[in-house]
Amino acid sequence: MHPAILQMLAVQDLDKNIQTLQAELKPLPGQIAALHKDLEQRAGAIKKLADQAAALAAKRRERELEMKTREQQLAKFRNQQAAVKTPKEFEAMNHEVEKAEADISALEEEILKSMDEEDRLGVEVHKRQADLKLHETKAAEQEQRIREIEGEKKQLLHGLSEDRIVAANRLDPDHRDTYEWLLKNHGPTAVTRISGDACGGCGGMLIADLAVKVRLGKDLIQCDHCTRFLYAPGKD
Numbered sequence: 001m002h003p004a005i006l007q008m009l010a011v012q013d014l015d016k017n018i019q020t021l022q023a024e025l026k027p028l029p030g031q032i033a034a035l036h037k038d039l040e041q042r043a044g045a046i047k048k049l050a051d052q053a054a055a056l057a058a059k060r061r062e063r064e065l066e067m068k069t070r071e072q073q074l075a076k077f078r079n080q081q082a083a084v085k086t087p088k089e090f091e092a093m094n095h096e097v098e099k100a101e102a103d104i105s106a107l108e109e110e111i112l113k114s115m116d117e118e119d120r121l122g123v124e125v126h127k128r129q130a131d132l133k134l135h136e137t138k139a140a141e142q143e144q145r146i147r148e149i150e151g152e153k154k155q156l157l158h159g160l161s162e163d164r165i166v167a168a169n170r171l172d173p174d175h176r177d178t179y180e181w182l183l184k185n186h187g188p189t190a191v192t193r194i195s196g197d198a199c200g201g202c203g204g205m206l207i208a209d210l211a212v213k214v215r216l217g218k219d220l221i222q223c224d225h226c227t228r229f230l231y232a233p234g235k236d
Ligand SMILES: [Zn+2]
Pocket: 199, 200, 201, 202, 203, 204, 223, 224, 225, 226, 227, 228
């Protein structure tokens, strides 16, 4: 095989590994962000329930005050009822008493219903808070694991990048420029095997003379179509 091909293949192997590592690193920040988002959503749902319970409690306290006022009125009506002089006045007062009693009963029912709902929400909030704690612990572990993997891969990438500089410096400057251009356009298939008499990169047929030269491995041959560097499999 032509020595320049061997040198470029060394660079290309590194580029393949670099590309793989970069692809593996890419989704990791998103995975961490997703963990955070899940916790935020859980905390948001808990806050919504707690706010709901607080709003119910505030409304219930208003109703309790209302009920107290109505109870005071009822006591007054009952006193007045005892002091009336005519059946008509008694009837009118009786009406007020009954109305107040009905209001108080309705308020009482509303208050009890609210308390039940507040209790239910309170239990739900507690349950979800405990659940959130578990998720926080689990997410923290997962995040740590992801960050460890990220650190290892970045370190590996750093090492490969340094090796790549050394390997690329070994190339003839002209070949290097062409290789870099091909890498940018085709990815790490800048140096490719021939497949039969065709370019393994673009699939274009090579003229017979060129395919023979590739097999001989004495000259550095590029594909007529895509300009990739070509080599023959099994030649060294
Ligand atoms: Zn080609």
